[in-house]
Amino acid sequence: MVSSSLRGRTIVVGVTGGIAAYKAAALVSRLTQRGADVRVIMTESAAKFVAPLTFQTLSRNPVYTDTFDERDPAVVSHIDLADHADLFIVAPATANIIAKMAHGLADDMLSTTLLATTAPILVAPAMNVHMYAHPAVQANLRLLAERGVRFVEPGTGQLACGYVGKGRLAEPETIADTAEALLAEMAREAAGGHPLAGRRVIVTAGGTVERIDPVRYITNDSSGKMGIAIAEAARDLGADVTLIAARVTAELPAGVEVVRVESAEDMLRAVMERFDEADVVVKAAAVADYRPAVRRTSKMKKKEDRLTLELEKTPDILAEAGRRKTKQLLIGFAAETDDLEANAMDKLRRKNCDLIVANDVTAPGAGFDVDTNAVSVFDAAGRTAEWKVMPKREIGLRLMRLAAERLADREAEAP
Template sequence: MLKGKKILLGVSGGIAVYKAVALTSKLTQAGAEVKVLMTSHAQEFVTPLTFQAISRNPVYTDTFDEKDSKKIAHIDLADWADMVIIAPATANVIGKIAGGIADDMLTTTLLATQAPVYIAPAMNVHMYQHPAVIQNMQSLDAWGYRFIEPGEGYLACGYVGKGRLEEPEKMVELLESETNRCSGWQGKKVLITAGPTREALDPVRYFTNYSSGKMGYALAQAAMEQGADVTLISGPVHLSPPQRVQFVKVNSAADMFDKVKQYYQDMDVIIKSAAVADYTPAIVHNQKLKKQGSSMTIEMERTTDILQFLGEEKTHQYLVGFAAETDNVMDYAKSKLTKKNLDAIVMNDVGNKEIGFASDQNEVVVLTKDGKEQSLPQSSKKDIAKAIIQLIDKELR
């Protein structure tokens, strides 16, 4: 599966650099074209000549060493790669990536690449468990970086624990598996809506709901990781969109409908997980409304049913809706699946506080139009999103 793949291997400074040499050899034997980018500290352990001999390609070490005057080397490398692997990835380089620091050729190239990035940490067990390192890895994970977990065993420092760079053979197997898994989604265009909408009443007030957007953002990342070309249309949330996802920010239900109309026709899969307001104020006041006695009546009017529109207008698209209910959840979901001409619907009980809107957990049942039911037990929204994407993949196949 790696035959013909263009792989950029970033090597940072740690004793596990010797395994990066073996990894270069294994990747080359698997048919990949490998180019190696080394930090100055990595060169303290192994010379660039070693990697050059095995990869049969020039080794890159200096941002300002432009080997071809017609190209900017770090941008050219960033665009060239089908995938990027950082092995070994030290605590230092992980921190730099998480902080957006670009002070050498490796970190500069990482900021520029749009290819999937795999990070293989290698460090002392106590460093690996440090809160700063954990936080940096969590941030990178949320942005769509992928991690090759280190193994447990005897470390160069003499400790025994987690922090040992994964074996080259295992890394090649994982990359082959990832390539195989993602190949079915390559070229597929996926549209995902997420978050709430805000319906303005006056310059300082609006109507909204409790949706956090976490499920939709997790779905966007899961589809992106499968190799899809993802467009994420999001209402106002406090989340950072995944990398390598086309991000479209909206505010109101009308805004979201306009953007969905703009993008939906070219899509292969549409997942509408946004919690769009059903009603919006009939009149939006230009000035702040003043107190008007003991009560106030506000006239509301229906917003456009975006999911209904998509069900009526779809041609080739696989359309997935969400049914977030608090009672009679299954009945409402089945009714919505049929009424809105969906291919599948994801049913969840938002009345359960453990899996509600703001929770990091979810528990859902996926129903398809041909009568299949698949229960996904309580787990993180990230894992639920991956499972939903896998179920869609089976349906598409």
Template sequence: MIQGKKILIAVTGGIAVYKAAALTSKLVQAGAEVKIILSESAAKFVTPLTFQALSRNEVYTDTFEEKNPKVIAHIDLADWADLAIVAPATANIIGKLANGLADDMITTTLLAVTAPVWIAPAMNVHMYEHPAVRNNIKKLAQFGYQFIEPSEGYLACGYVGKGRLEEPDKIIELIHTFFNEKTLELTGKTIVVTAGPTREKIDPVRFMTNHSTGKMGYAIAEEAAKAGAKVILISGPVQLTAPSGVEVIDVESAKEMYDAAMKHFDQADVIVKAAAVADYRPKIVYDQKMKKKQGDLSLQLERTNDILFELGQRKTTQLLVGFAAETEHVEENAQKKLKKKNADMIVANNITQSGAGFGSDTNIVTIYKRDGTKESLPTMSKQQVAQKLLSEISLLLKDERNERR
């Protein structure tokens, strides 16, 4: 999938520059076209000539060095890329990009790139954990930048901890997955997605609900439609614009969401239950506004229908994906849910973790599958999580087709 792809690598100053040289070499061997931008600091570790020899392309170092009068170098380079990767990424470059600074060839180019930009940090463990760096990383993730999390181990400074640039082979594996996702085809498939919260009425002015905004479910619906699927989005009350090309069914209560899911279940090839549905509702709903009285008030609650469980009991050939928003024992609870609900995949996250909670534009999830495998994803935008999830769904659909042959 890398063959012929145009990959721009921005190399900033750090001892891990040698890994960027290895990454360049491996990408070229895999058939990619690679161009390098080298910061002034990076050039003190490895010379431009090394990257020129490995990439077989001119290396860019100076914003004001315009060798071709027909183009502006940094804009031309930005337009050229199918994917841009900053590796290694120092705390300095992360801070510059997060604040829109453009004072060298790397920053002026990356601010003009419209292709996806990946950041692969490499620095001392304490630098990586500094609140300013963490805040800049969070901001860039919200902008849509994807981060390749550093690994743990012995660092050049002598510390042992998180801060090592991810190995070139792992980065190439991620690139393969990315370009495979870009060719994702779900044409002819019907995907039902549930999204958002539910509201359980108490009286004409009050209801019970939760903090879900529907962003994750809407992202899945949007990306599935882009991939050619017929998408039915069953949405609780949210403040989001309906994705283009998606049939939206608006519901309010857990009962309404249950009825809609069951109605469209038989025609679905895939059901993704991303909604945060209320587990309980008031047993008595008052026709008139409840007036306040002296003392405490108790509400009697009753269970709502467990939509994911019911779908799991009824499914025949459908692929069933559930979500698990947890605050503790994430893996244990996700594995139990996977088995109990007869799901094919559970996407779990810890909603107390920064960048993964309700309302955030980013998410940090782990995908658990029926075959016992799991994959933990770094901080990503919810669109990127949706793309990854649909890629996994596509692979499972292909496996099922092969098994029937």
């Protein structure tokens, strides 16, 4: 079945010079099969890996490689492509094209067209693991993200250079799915405005810190990326968002109220102070279950070969929210390693949640400190949604749209 969100859409695919260029052929094929009108721009380096004829055959359109190869005197090719694009995908995106995009360079057909387009841009990076982690590349990625560029995160595994690490181009099916979701999101927003406009949303994120003494503490592996992605999604859907963040490694978003906390006790206080005014509460933070029974006021000295710490339970923020909720839609998270459905449903009932988002943290692409996730969403009737590995940003958008639908359904049913 041809996807309605891609049928008749013009998608420009920019292919740059990396070994992963061969995967771009599969991407163009999938987009074309889903009904898109695909136009391909190749850099000179890309053409050394894959012949332009391959993309011409798969897209059934001419392939562009040279800014000065003007075929139609009635138009300027790079402006015409830029103007007619509904979506621009760069896959694979090398460190070089990412730098050009970030700094506004336009010295070939692809970079010139990217500079001229007003279409949404989806970038799928692919490069050596050390190149991807380089501070300059990461700074360029952050700069592009601030400008609204969307990304399909690279995978982790064996790279063509022989290294094992992050930098492998996402699979063509994943890129096509993300492109389809992005265009569908744009269509929904154009038709329905902002479904969370006028709503107040509280999101918790990150791992809490429970102090042993002034220099030591108990925490967990949470990066806060999932909670931050949810906060960004709620903001983009029109909500008034408060992000209550503990220890996080991801950059905090603009356009939301950010409240920094440290411990579970701090987070409980911050949530409850704002709880009564909230329409949606999403508890995505990884809150420590236990804390030291005694917190030392000065640094403990190393004396004995062994040290025993007595721990006590921390306050259960989700359970307290479940007890106090009136009109709030309460969404909890469950990071599991086994019996996902049984544990998620048990948590939903015990904590009086409306939805539980559960993930298997041992599954590839779904653990801590990665940019993707794979989750199942449960309500009182059981599993209501299942989203395979995709960017956390996309999961955040899907979850917040689901929250908006549940709020609307609830109000429609009210007497």
